[in-house]
Every structure is written in C-alpha cells, then in structure tokens.
Amino acid sequence: MGTIEQDTELLRFSTAGSVDDGKSTLIGRLLYDSKSIFEDQYDQIKATSERRGEEGVNLALLTDGLKSEREQGITIDVAYRYFATPKRKFIIADTPGHIQYTRNMVTGASTANVALILIDARNGILEQTRRHAFISSLLQIPHIVVCINKMDLVDYGEEAYEAIKDEFSNFSNKLDVKDIHFIPISALKGDNVVDRSENMPWYEGQTLMHYLENVHIGSDHNFIDCRYPVQHVIRPYSDEYHDYRGYAGRIAGGIFKKGDEVLLLPSGFTTKIAKIETYDGELEEAHPPMSVTMLLEDDLDLSRGDMIVRPNNKPEVSQDLDAMICWFDDNPMQQPRGKYTIRHTTQEARCIIQEVLYTLDINTLHRNQEDTKVKMNDIARVAIRTTKPLFTDAYRNNRITGSFVLVDEGTNNTVAAGMII
Amino acid sequence: MNYQLSHLRELEAESIYILREVAAQFEKPVLMFSGGKDSILMVHLAMKAFYPARIPFPLLHVDTGHNFPETIEFRDNMVKKLGAKLVVGHVQTAIDSGMVREEKGVNASRNGLQTAVLLDELEKGKYDAALGGARRDEEKARAKERFFSHRDEFGQWDPKNQRPELWNLFNGKKQYGEHFRIFPISNWTELDVWQYLALEEVELPSLYFAHKRKVFAREGTLLADTPIIERRPTEQLIEKMVRCRTIGDMTCTGVWESEADTLEKIIQEVSTTRMTERGGRTDDKRSETSMEDRKKKGYF
Numbered sequence: 001m002g003t004i005e006q007d008t009e010l011l012r013f014s015t016a017g018s019v020d021d022g023k024s025t026l027i028g029r030l031l032y033d034s035k036s037i038f039e040d041q042y043d044q045i046k047a048t049s050e051r052r053g054e055e056g057v058n059l060a061l062l063t064d065g066l067k068s069e070r071e072q073g074i075t076i077d078v079a080y081r082y083f084a085t086p087k088r089k090f091i092i093a094d095t096p097g098h099i100q101y102t103r104n105m106v107t108g109a110s111t112a113n114v115a116l117i118l119i120d121a122r123n124g125i126l127e128q129t130r131r132h133a134f135i136s137s138l139l140q141i142p143h144i145v146v147c148i149n150k151m152d153l154v155d156y157g158e159e160a161y162e163a164i165k166d167e168f169s170n171f172s173n174k175l176d177v178k179d180i181h182f183i184p185i186s187a188l189k190g191d192n193v194v195d196r197s198e199n200m201p202w203y204e205g206q207t208l209m210h211y212l213e214n215v216h217i218g219s220d221h222n223f224i225d226c227r228y229p230v231q232h233v234i235r236p237y238s239d240e241y242h243d244y245r246g247y248a249g250r251i252a253g254g255i256f257k258k259g260d261e262v263l264l265l266p267s268g269f270t271t272k273i274a275k276i277e278t279y280d281g282e283l284e285e286a287h288p289p290m291s292v293t294m295l296l297e298d299d300l301d302l303s304r305g306d307m308i309v310r311p312n313n314k315p316e317v318s319q320d321l322d323a324m325i326c327w328f329d330d331n332p333m334q335q336p337r338g339k340y341t342i343r344h345t346t347q348e349a350r351c352i353i354q355e356v357l358y359t360l361d362i363n364t365l366h367r368n369q370e371d372t373k374v375k376m377n378d379i380a381r382v383a384i385r386t387t388k389p390l391f392t393d394a395y396r397n398n399r400i401t402g403s404f405v406l407v408d409e410g411t412n413n414t415v416a417a418g419m420i421i
Numbered sequence: 422m423n424y425q426l427s428h429l430r431e432l433e434a435e436s437i438y439i440l441r442e443v444a445a446q447f448e449k450p451v452l453m454f455s456g457g458k459d460s461i462l463m464v465h466l467a468m469k470a471f472y473p474a475r476i477p478f479p480l481l482h483v484d485t486g487h488n489f490p491e492t493i494e495f496r497d498n499m500v501k502k503l504g505a506k507l508v509v510g511h512v513q514t515a516i517d518s519g520m521v522r523e524e525k526g527v528n529a530s531r532n533g534l535q536t537a538v539l540l541d542e543l544e545k546g547k548y549d550a551a552l553g554g555a556r557r558d559e560e561k562a563r564a565k566e567r568f569f570s571h572r573d574e575f576g577q578w579d580p581k582n583q584r585p586e587l588w589n590l591f592n593g594k595k596q597y598g599e600h601f602r603i604f605p606i607s608n609w610t611e612l613d614v615w616q617y618l619a620l621e622e623v624e625l626p627s628l629y630f631a632h633k634r635k636v637f638a639r640e641g642t643l644l645a646d647t648p649i650i651e652r653r654p655t656e657q658l659i660e661k662m663v664r665c666r667t668i669g670d671m672t673c674t675g676v677w678e679s680e681a682d683t684l685e686k687i688i689q690e691v692s693t694t695r696m697t698e699r700g701g702r703t704d705d706k707r708s709e710t711s712m713e714d715r716k717k718k719g720y721f
Binding site: 007008009010077078079080081082084088089091103104106107110111217218221223231232234235236237238240241244246248249250255277278279280287288289290291293304328341343344346399400403404405407412413414417 | 423424425426427428430431432433434435437438441442444445468469470471472473474475557558561564565580581583584585586587588589590592594595596607608610612613
C-alpha cells in the first residue's frame with residue numbers, strides 16, 4: 001500500500017432497498033469483506049446481537065446508529081459510511097427504504113454517482129423497487145446497479161434472476177436512466193459481493209465490488225457549460241493586498257481558463273479572467289468540483305449569488321421555473337400560491353408556487369391532475385415564480401445549477417427539493 | 422488532460438466550499454479548536470479557503486484543565502503564527518463558580534462538563550455558528566449528522582428531525598438564539614486526514630508521534646501517567662513507546678503502543694490497524710449510545 005495515495009478517486013453511491021431486502025447486511029458485508037470494519041466495532045455489534053438473542057452477527061447494526069433505529073430494527077435517516085480499496089475511496093449514503101422516508105432517499109441520492117438498488121430474489125419487484133428506481137432516475141444518478149439479493153434462498157437459480165431482470169428492464173425502459181447493470185448476489189453469504197460466487201457459475205459478469213471499483217465516473221460532471229456561482233468575495237483589507245478583490249466559489253460546470261472572456265450575470269458586463277488563484281498558487285484552468293478564487297481584469301460589480309459564465313453559453317435567466325419537486329415537510333405545501341424562500345446555487349430569493357400541474361404516483365408513474373395537494377414525500381410538477389431572476393440549467397444537464405431547495409419562512413425548515421426541467 | 426480530482430483534493434474542495442458558505446451565511450462564526458489533528462486540519466483548510474485574507478473567525482478552545490501540556494503549547498504557537506484570535510473557556514472556572522460539578526471516583530472525567538462551558542461560551546460570544554472537526558466515520562451517531570447541524574436555544578441536537586441536505590445547498594436559517602454546529606470535514610476518514618496532513622506537510626503536536634511515556638492499563642486501554650488520574654493500587658506504571666491516535670483529555674484519551682514516529686509510519690499504521698481511533702476513548706464506552714446522548718444535550 002502506497003504511503004500517500006493521491007491518485008485514488010472518490011465514488012459516492014447511495015443504497016436503497018425495502019426494509020427487509022438486506023440493504024444494511026450488504027453494506028456490512030462490503031465493509032467487512034474489504035476489511036473496513038474494525039475489531040472493536042465488530043465486537044460491539046457482536047455483543048449487541050448476542051444480547052438480543054439474534055442468530056449470528058447482525059451486520060445491520062453497523063449502519064443503524066441511532067437509538068430508535070436499533071430499537072425498531074430499521075434505518076430511518078441517511079447514514080454515511082466510508083470504505084476504501086486500493087483503487088477507490090467510497091462514500092455510501094445508506095438510505096431508508098420505507099415509503100415514509102422517501103425524502104431521506106432523495107437526500108442520499110442527490111450527490112451519488114451510482115445508485116445501488118436491492119431486490120429480494122424471492123419477492124421480485126415490489127412497489128418499493130419501482131419507487132427507488134424512479135427516484136434514482138428523477139435525481140439523475142448516472143449509473144444504476146441492480147443487485148438481486150438472497151440468491152441463496154432461491155437455490156442460486158438463474159431463472160429467478162433472469163425473470164427479475166426482465167421485469168425490471170421492462171419497467172426501467174419508461175424511466176430516464178442511462179446505465180443499468182444487474183448482479184445476482186447473496187449479501188448474507190457473500191456471493192458476488194467482493195468474491196466471485198462458486199454457487200452461480202452461470203453468471204459471468206463482474207462482482208459488485210469490481211463494478212464499484214471500475215465504473216467510469218470521469219464524465220459525471222458537466223465539463224462543457226461554464227458556470228461559476230460567486231460564493232463569497234475575498235477582501236483582505238491588508239496593506240499587501242490593498243485592492244485585492246477575489247471571487248471565491250466552486251466550479252459548477254465547464255472548464256475556465258486564465259485569460260478567458262467571461263460574462264457576468266445579472267449585470268451583463270464582459271471582462272476577462274485575470275487569475276485563477278488558490279492558496280497553493282495560480283492555476284491555468286479550473287474545472288468541477290474545484291473550489292478556487294477568480295480575479296477579473298476589470299473592477300465590476302459582482303457579489304454572492306451572481307454568476308460568471310461564457311458570453312456564448314448562457315444559462316437560462318428567468319423568474320419562472322418549471323420543476324419537479326419532492327416535498328419533505330410534515331406540513332403540506334401552502335396552497336394556493338404558497339410563498340417560500342428558494343435557495344439555488346449561492347443565490348437566495350423569495351418565490352410563489354404558482355401552480356401544481358400534477359402529483360405523481362411514483363409506483364405507477366400516473367400523473368394525477370385532479371389531486372394537487374402536496375404532502376410529505378409527494379413528488380409534483382410545479383410552476384414557480386421568483387422575486388428575482390435565477391441563472392439555471394435543466395437538471396439533466398447540470399445537477400448543481402439545475403437544483404434548488406425551498407425553505408419555509410416561518411419554521412426555517414427545508415421543505416422541498418426541486419429539479420428544474 | 423484528465424479532469425478528475427484525487428479523492429483528497431475533492432474532499433478539500435468540499436470542505437473549503439462549506440467553510441466559505443459559513444462565512445457567507447452567518448454573522449458570527451467561531452471555530453472550535455481542541456488541539457487535535459482534526460481541528461488542526463480545520464484551521465489549515467480555513468486558511469486555504471480565505472487566502473490571502475485571514476481566517477474571518479476566532480478559534481474557541483474549551484480547556485478542561487486536563488489537557489496534555491503539549492496540546493496547550495502547540496495551540497499557542499499556532500495561534501501566534503496565524504495571527505488568529507483565540508478565545509478560551511475554562512472548565513476549572515465553571516467548577517469554581519458552581520456552574521458545573523466535578524465528577525468523583527476512579528473514572529472521573531471532565532469530558533461531560535465541557536458541554537456546559539461550550540454552550541456558555543457560545544452564548545457569551547453571541548456566536549451563531551460553531552465549526553467543528555467531527556467526522557462521520559468516527560462514531561455511529563456522528564455518521565448521521567448533517568454538515569449544517571441545527572441546534573435549538575438549549576444547544577440540543579434533534580437527530581430524528583434533521584434538515585434534509587441535498588446537493589451543495591445548505592440551509593443556515595435559524596430563529597434568534599439558536600445556532601448551528603458545522604462540520605466541514607464530515608466526509609473525511611481518519612486515513613484521509615493523515616494522508617492529507619502528510620501531503621500538505623502540516624505541523625502537528627508531538628503527542629501523535631511515538632515517544633517513551635509512563636503508562637498504566639485500565640479496562641483494556643493504556644492511560645498516560647498524570648497526577649490528575651487516581652490510580653488503583655493494582656494499576657502498575659510501565660514505560661512504553663506510545664502515541665495518541667486522538668487527543669482529548671488525559672483522563673479519557675488512551676495511548677497506543679506504537680513505533681510510528683513519522684507521518685509515513687503513522688499512515689502505514691492507520692491503514693492496517695484493526696481498531697477504530699475512538700476505541701481508546703473511555704468516554705465513548707460508558708454506554709452503547711453515549712455519543713448520541715451527549716450530542717442531544719449539546720456536546721460537540
């Protein structure tokens with residue numbers, strides 16, 4: 001093992017599965033087989049399993065960290081887990097599968113490169129499977145891997161696997177997903193998780209770990225459309241940097257180069273990039289998801305919430321948004337014409353929900369135009385009017401400039417997540 | 422040209438983004454500094470985030486009076502070099518004034534008392550965001566906590582009612598008197614921290630490197646010899662090569678037998694170890710959910 005591994009990539013994946021699909025067991029298995037579980041953690045969950053009179057060591061206890069989760073034996077909130085192989089570092093967003101926690105699943109899916117969907121081989125595709133697949137497509141997770149689990153309980157039979165695969169493919173054809181992969185596994189016994197299964201010689205594909213280590217994620221960011229939301233203005237107020245004015249931010253899209261002509265929004269002025277700076281020195285170019293500081297050739301009005309783009313490639317500049325939202329809050333959406341704070345990139349504005357076009361039954365994908373009440377965990381298509389123009393892209397082109405959240409002005413809670421169409 | 426960042430640079434970019442978000446969204450943030458490697462990393466990242474300006478918030482250290490002397494020395498040197506402002510809250514003062522009461526007995530620790538002093542300092546300083554170096558891989562309750570973690574006016578964490586956090590949109594809105602705990606290095610693992618500190622050649626307290634020290638064993642953990650821990654008659658002092666994997670109070674921070682006296686050796690050790698770093702923390706061993714229970718009350 002090298003001392004300083006600079007070249008490993010970071011892969012974020014979310015897991016989703018219904019309550020008894022064995023999701024937590026699978027994560028426990030990945031951690032255990034990649035030797036990412038520590039002895040003291042293992043001893044602790046072993047002792048807990050024994051105390052509760054459970055058979056074997058319950059690997060699910062590794063991820064279910066909250067008291068109420070351990071008591072109920074289910075995952076309630078998103079838990080983040082980490083493991084590494086010599087090839088990659090992994091961040092798992094482990095999300096609950098139960099319908100009442102759809103919002104947590106949306107949260108975990110928002111930054112994932114890969115969605116891992118689990119299906120119990122005995123039960124086939126359930127409502128929950130469809131829901132998870134739909135949310136993965138709604139959140140535009142670039143890669144989906146479907147693990148058909150508990151193969152040990154169907155005698156490692158190929159027919160069971162093929163039947164589920166076909167059924168899933170029929171359903172996913174209706175969804176907007178780019179890349180789907182199927183793997184027959186047994187999380188409990190370890191088949192095809194890290195090591196190849198000897199019980200399923202008919203399966204010639206890769207193991208789950210091999211897939212996670214090798215799936216191409218290099219093009220998951222948008223490297224075409226230059227978007228730089230100004231996050232913070234750096235003014236040192238020191239003698240050495242008297243007139244210094246640096247625009248700090250994180251590249252949301254495209255590749256910015258020193259000397260590039262840029263357009264500032266909303267002012268519409270054009271200027272050039274004088275320098276791209278970091279503490280470690282100047283850069284010739286910067287790309288997502290780097291955090292940098294830009295200096296411009298001209299002294300122009302630019303502050304947090306504004307955006308630096310290229311003159312010939314502008315985002316949508318508009319006060320009207322057409323979006324899909326997922327409702328998160330206990331309190332249903334105020335209707336009609338509910339007013340909320342909207343946060344988009346580094347921008348904040350107020351908004352009115354002008355119209356709910358339909359709510360979506362995420363099990364059948366049926367668009368319900370009659371019942372437009374929006375309650376917790378509901379997915380709806382809405383038209384929103386903002387108090388000032390936002391600089392947006394379609395979510396499918398850019399997950400950063402295409403997403404927003406709504407905040408309740410009374411409770412300050414984040415009440416909804418939105419994806420711009 | 423390859424436009425893929427290494428995992429360390431991606432984690433760095435994420436943390437810098439969050440630090441800048443704090444400066445932009447809050448009026449009076451403060452960085453909780455313990456003297457441990459995670460808070461040293463936080464200071465380093467903050468320095469990078471606002472360069473060439475100074476770190477735009479003070480550092481706050483809750484001093485239990487039971488720190489290793491090396492920690493305090495390191496802290497003071499670092500603050501001087503950075504030109505940063507340091508605020509110190511003393512647990513001893515809180516004990517003397519009767520605000521908190523010291524635990525008694527063999528396993529007495531001031532760890533729990535820190536919470537009251539921390540909340541008091543946050544209130545006195547009118548800080549609306551307290552940045553901390555907690556990581557999600559450290560402990561199972563921490564694995565569930567958000568980057569922006571909302572606290573009510575009593576400083577309490579409500580794990581079942583956390584605000585959803587999506588993409589890189591962070592909601593720091595609050596009522597008067599409430600505050601946020603913010604954890605920019607949530608996604609780093611212990612190994613990431615060490616690899617990065619080595620890569621960036623960040624200066625660290627000597628306690629992290631293997632050195633000779635008089636220690637004794639208690640409940641499977643080695644503790645450093647100090648007048649502030651009452652030793653049982655059966656607990657014999659022995660001299661060993663040890664180092665700290667975490668730095669907290671002398672009363673509850675276990676030391677490890679180790680020969681790792683350079684960063685390279687530490688990374689080697691961390692990447693092959695089979696014990697978690699908090700495995701040596703007796704404060705976590707009090708019950709299965711002691712971290713969750715402490716956090717609900719306002720512990721960091």
